[in-house]
Amino acid sequence: MNLRLMSHTLIAALLVLWTGVAATQPPPARISPRNDLSVMAREPFQVFDNLYFVGIGEVGSYVIETSEGLILIDTLWDLDGYTEYLLGNIRELGLDPMAIEYVIIMQGHRDHYGGAPALREILDAQFGTHEEDYNLMVSDWGEYAPEIDFFIEDGDSLTLGDTTLNFEHTPGHTPGTTSIRMTVYDNGMPYPAYFHGGPAVRSDDPEVILQFIQDLERINQLNDVQVQIANHFDIHAQGAPDTFGRAAMLAERGPGDPHPWVDPDHFHRWLDELIAETRQMLADAQ
Numbered sequence: 001m002n003l004r005l006m007s008h009t010l011i012a013a014l015l016v017l018w019t020g021v022a023a024t025q026p027p028p029a030r031i032s033p034r035n036d037l038s039v040m041a042r043e044p045f046q047v048f049d050n051l052y053f054v055g056i057g058e059v060g061s062y063v064i065e066t067s068e069g070l071i072l073i074d075t076l077w078d079l080d081g082y083t084e085y086l087l088g089n090i091r092e093l094g095l096d097p098m099a100i101e102y103v104i105i106m107q108g109h110r111d112h113y114g115g116a117p118a119l120r121e122i123l124d125a126q127f128g129t130h131e132e133d134y135n136l137m138v139s140d141w142g143e144y145a146p147e148i149d150f151f152i153e154d155g156d157s158l159t160l161g162d163t164t165l166n167f168e169h170t171p172g173h174t175p176g177t178t179s180i181r182m183t184v185y186d187n188g189m190p191y192p193a194y195f196h197g198g199p200a201v202r203s204d205d206p207e208v209i210l211q212f213i214q215d216l217e218r219i220n221q222l223n224d225v226q227v228q229i230a231n232h233f234d235i236h237a238q239g240a241p242d243t244f245g246r247a248a249m250l251a252e253r254g255p256g257d258p259h260p261w262v263d264p265d266h267f268h269r270w271l272d273e274l275i276a277e278t279r280q281m282l283a284d285a286q
């Protein structure tokens with residue numbers, strides 16, 4: 001080994017040691033136009049009697065209000081300012097973050113779970129996610145992955161006061177993607193809602209893609225669903241308004257006008273398009 005090679009080897013060894021030390025803390029998410037709060041901060045708003053949007057311009061986070069406290073769905077990013085932003089949004093809606101009893105994480109991508117460790121320090125809540133996505137968080141963050149109190153499996157339900165969430169395992173975006181069926185209320189009128197935890201497959205494994213399609217087809221057979229809830233602003237059928245377009249319609253709604261989220265035709269049109277798109281991916285993957 002010549003001297004130059006030796007010095008390179010030494011530097012490489014030192015780098016391994018150094019990154020070994022650095023790995024004791026998760027690397028911060030990179031600030032991008034998708035998550036920069038100076039661009040992405042949004043006014044929180046009430047969607048239904050029992051559902052509130054508290055997310056950012058790109059990614060959703062929601063609060064479900066029950067007779068016995070609140071349930072937070074997803075925790076946004078781990079960047080500076082996010083904890084204050086999320087809790088501030090909840091307070092701005094007249095809700096008390098300390099009333100959050102459960103935090104549900106629908107998928108193990110950090111735009112959905114990144115805020116969880118910091119929220120754990122503040123909230124007195126139980127955190128739940130699918131075990132496979134907990135494993136994803138651990139492979140991403142090691143010992144700094146958020147602590148999880150309970151694993152959610154397909155068919156599980158969670159009841160808090162007058163509200164029950166029914167969980168479905170809908171893998172494909174991540175191995176443990178969890179979706180929620182629940183009832184939302186508009187001026188007391190109940191509407192069955194479907195909240196998909198990751199409606200875009202992220203795999204080139206034909207088996208995974210096929211299972212994702214079969215799940216979507218099953219969901220598309222749910223004829224009682226009237227409301228689609230989305231965890232990214234742009235998850236909707238072609239030509240339909242996005243989350244904030246609907247929010248503007250909701251804000252301007254007159255008495256007797258329909259609720260812009262109550263739209264069963266849209267729900268099925270969105271699924272038809274998503275199934276067709278994903279079938280094309282499957283054809284390309286085979």
Ligand SMILES: [Zn+2]
Pocket residue numbers: 107109173198
């Ligand atoms: Zn994701």
